[in-house]
Amino acid sequence: MKVEMRGLTKHFGSTVAVEDFTVTLEDGQLTSILGPSGCGKSTVLNLLAGIVPVTRGQILFDAEEVTGLPPELRGIGLVFQNYSLYPHMTVLGNISFPLEIKKVPRAQREERARNMAKLVHVDNLLHRKPRELSGGQQQRVAIARALVKNPKLLLLDEPLSNLDARLRLEMREEIRRIQQETQVTTVFVTHDQEEAMSISDKIVLMNAGHLQQEDEPQRLYNEPRNQFVADFLGTPPINHLPGQMKGGVFTMEGGQASFPFLRGTDAPEGRPLILAVRAESAHVPEQDEDGLFSAAVESIYAMGKEVLGYFGIGGHSFRCYLEGDMLPRPGTELPIAFRERGTFLFDKETGERLL
Amino acid sequence: MTAQRIKKYAYRDRPLRRALEPLAYLAPFLAAIAVFTLYPVINVVLMSFKEGYQMLTGRFDQVGAANYAYVINDRYFINALQNTSIYVAVVVPLSTVLSILIANLLNRKVKGMAFFQTAYFMPMVTSVTAAGLAWKFMFSRDFGVINQILSWFGVGKINWLQAPEWSLWALIIYGVWSILPFTIILMLSGLQNIDETHYVAARVDGAKSARIFFRITVPMLAPTIGLVLTINTISTSKVFNEIFPLFNGRPGPSYNLYTVVYYIYDQFYIKWKFGRAAAAAMILFLIIFAITMLQQVIQRKWSH
Numbered sequence: 025m026k027v028e029m030r031g032l033t034k035h036f037g038s039t040v041a042v043e044d045f046t047v048t049l050e051d052g053q054l055t056s057i058l059g060p061s062g063c064g065k066s067t068v069l070n071l072l073a074g075i076v077p078v079t080r081g082q083i084l085f086d087a088e089e090v091t092g093l094p095p096e097l098r099g100i101g102l103v104f105q106n107y108s109l110y111p112h113m114t115v116l117g118n119i120s121f122p123l124e125i126k127k128v129p130r131a132q133r134e135e136r137a138r139n140m141a142k143l144v145h146v147d148n149l150l151h152r153k154p155r156e157l158s159g160g161q162q163q164r165v166a167i168a169r170a171l172v173k174n175p176k177l178l179l180l181d182e183p184l185s186n187l188d189a190r191l192r193l194e195m196r197e198e199i200r201r202i203q204q205e206t207q208v209t210t211v212f213v214t215h216d217q218e219e220a221m222s223i224s225d226k227i228v229l230m231n232a233g234h235l236q237q238e239d240e241p242q243r244l245y246n247e248p249r250n251q252f253v254a255d256f257l258g259t260p261p262i263n264h265l266p267g268q269m270k271g272g273v274f275t276m277e278g279g280q281a282s283f284p285f286l287r288g289t290d291a292p293e294g295r296p297l298i299l300a301v302r303a304e305s306a307h308v309p310e311q312d313e314d315g316l317f318s319a320a321v322e323s324i325y326a327m328g329k330e331v332l333g334y335f336g337i338g339g340h341s342f343r344c345y346l347e348g349d350m351l352p353r354p355g356t357e358l359p360i361a362f363r364e365r366g367t368f369l370f371d372k373e374t375g376e377r378l379l
Numbered sequence: 380m381t382a383q384r385i386k387k388y389a390y391r392d393r394p395l396r397r398a399l400e401p402l403a404y405l406a407p408f409l410a411a412i413a414v415f416t417l418y419p420v421i422n423v424v425l426m427s428f429k430e431g432y433q434m435l436t437g438r439f440d441q442v443g444a445a446n447y448a449y450v451i452n453d454r455y456f457i458n459a460l461q462n463t464s465i466y467v468a469v470v471v472p473l474s475t476v477l478s479i480l481i482a483n484l485l486n487r488k489v490k491g492m493a494f495f496q497t498a499y500f501m502p503m504v505t506s507v508t509a510a511g512l513a514w515k516f517m518f519s520r521d522f523g524v525i526n527q528i529l530s531w532f533g534v535g536k537i538n539w540l541q542a543p544e545w546s547l548w549a550l551i552i553y554g555v556w557s558i559l560p561f562t563i564i565l566m567l568s569g570l571q572n573i574d575e576t577h578y579v580a581a582r583v584d585g586a587k588s589a590r591i592f593f594r595i596t597v598p599m600l601a602p603t604i605g606l607v608l609t610i611n612t613i614s615t616s617k618v619f620n621e622i623f624p625l626f627n628g629r630p631g632p633s634y635n636l637y638t639v640v641y642y643i644y645d646q647f648y649i650k651w652k653f654g655r656a657a658a659a660a661m662i663l664f665l666i667i668f669a670i671t672m673l674q675q676v677i678q679r680k681w682s683h
């Protein structure tokens with residue numbers, strides 16, 4: 025089902041939870057809503073579900089307006105962060121409860137519940153109570169319960185945040201598999217960028233109630249529209265070098281270093297700017313290559329296959345991956361060069377991307 | 380010495396100290412229990428077997444079961460048992476059902492709820508005697524508000540407090556009213572332990588209020604309901620205080636409304652038959668104990 029949100033706005037009293045949010049979700053896709061805590065992700069989900077009324081704007085399901093429709097008429101399945109399984113019902117009872125409400129005859133609803141249980145791999149646990157299940161199993165049951173009435177839209181609100189790291193990896197692949205098997209249009213709310221990057225067809229990135237960018241994961245990472253997007257994505261976080269343009273050359277604050285840009289820029293001279301460089305886009309050049317500036321090693325973190333160096337430059341910390349066999353001592357001055365990809369220029373005040 | 384070794388030293392090498400230390404901390408509390416609870420209880424047990432016991436002199440004729448024999452053959456005691464049984468059997472279920480319904484209403488976030496919450500908790504902050512007097516007026520045959528309301532439904536005037544056949548029902552109504560607030564508080568705390576998302580999930584799936592109430596609220600409230608049944612059964616079995624203000628300090632209009640505790644009171648303070656009072660108290664204790672055990676067993680079976 026195609027879902028359109030047009031100028032969707034939600035205020036709680038004087039709190040602006042969501043403001044002028046316009047996004048389209050394509051049929052059969054898995055879209056993540058990503059953003060920091062309190063940015064309005066759950067609110068968007070609840071607006072889609074019809075649990076909270078909208079302040080302004082429209083929601084369309086397959087071009088049909090559903091803005092005022094109560095939740096039970098929207099054909100949605102909902103999965104909560106804490107699963108919210110009914111503790112007094114068995115797994116089978118939980119999964120078939122939505123059908124019980126719809127007055128589907130017992131034999132039929134148990135048959136469908138069993139099929140659902142098979143899909144999410146809990147068919148061997150049908151007669152257990154939720155408290156006798158692990159977190160991952162409860163999660164699977166919650167998904168089965170949400171899917172059993174064949175919803176046109178599946179909404180998941182931070183479904184993995186109560187699981188430990190390993191289970192989280194397993195369950196996100198499971199959610200992807202289940203989504204692809206059922207082809208149900210899915211919205212997945214998370215504040216974990218890695219989760220969103222690995223699971224989604226499309227990511228909708230929000231901040232403070234406003235849409236920042238909607239794109240395929242890789243494009244979001246490679247072509248951020250503003251500084252917030254660039255900052256939010258990537259581990260370690262993107263490096264910031266403040267400065268301004270002088271004669272077509274970016275000059276760092278305090279004049280410690282300046283570098284000519286590979287791509288031409290018409291960024292205004294004299295305005296405060298931020299040069300943002302991903303850690304993997306900076307490197308220590310080979311001998312025959314020139315560095316853009318040199319910086320002193322502050323500390324080195326060897327993390328398995330990668331070595332991350334922390335450098336100090338003009339009072340700023342700068343993170344950069346090093347070649348595997350290189351372990352410089354702290355205090356060593358090393359040259360550093362940037363690659364064009366993963367290097368962006370932002371207006372410091374507006375956050376707007378200039379290059 | 381590492382922290383782990385210190386621990387080993389303290390706990391493994393000195394088993395006696397390990398066993399006695401907690402006891403030392405508990406000693407003052409245990410002493411208070413012994414003096415104020417254990418001693419009187421033992422005393423009652425002993426007293427119930429002493430025939431012709433004199434409280435002041437401590438003398439008694441002989442040890443035997445005569446007190447028990449008297450009590451279980453006493454017409455007033457049998458009547459007291461009947462009254463108490465009916466009282467418990469009506470007040471406990473009625474107050475449980477009412478408290479679930481009222482707590483469910485109070486649990487909503489609606490404007491003006493504070494007023495209703497205060498209103499429902501009034502009985503808790505008023506003295507039983509003062510409230511009892513107020514109820515006495517409400518039960519009044521000619522001027523009482525209860526008969527007034529009933530008359531709107533075509534019910535004739537009921538002589539709640541003077542007619543023996545109605546007096547137990549007056550006591551029951553008053554009993555439900557006075558036990559409700561505490562029961563509602565327990566139910567409310569039980570309701571607040573139910574995560575809101577359970578309701579949201581059911582509502583999104585299209586469940587109506589009645590189904591949500593019976594299929595989700597009540598089952599999830601079951602542990603609280605069990606607790607309430609147990610506590611209220613015990614407390615209503617001891618019905619006593621409620622009788623004085625309603626019936627001018629008599630057990631009903633024609634001495635028809637003895638309850639077991641009233642009977643004990645009567646034997647002890649009025650008739651000075653200490654052994655009979657103790658025997659009646661023992662019988663009441665055994666009955667309450669048996670019922671409570673039965674409840675526990677049933678609840679345990681029910682919850683699995």
Ligand SMILES: Nc1ncnc2c1ncn2[C@@H]1O[C@H](COP(=O)(O)OP(=O)(O)OP(=O)(O)O)[C@@H](O)[C@H]1O
Nearest residue numbers: 036039040041060061062063064065066067068215
């Ligand atoms: N029922 C409510 N009443 C008042 N304010 C609310 C309500 N629900 C949410 N808000 C506010 O709206 C904003 C967005 O909340 P929302 O729950 O959508 O954030 P979120 O992105 O889901 O955060 P998190 O990642 O912490 O779950 C927050 O400022 C929050 O305080």
Ligand SMILES: [Mg+2]
Nearest residue numbers: 065066067181
């Ligand atoms: Mg949220």
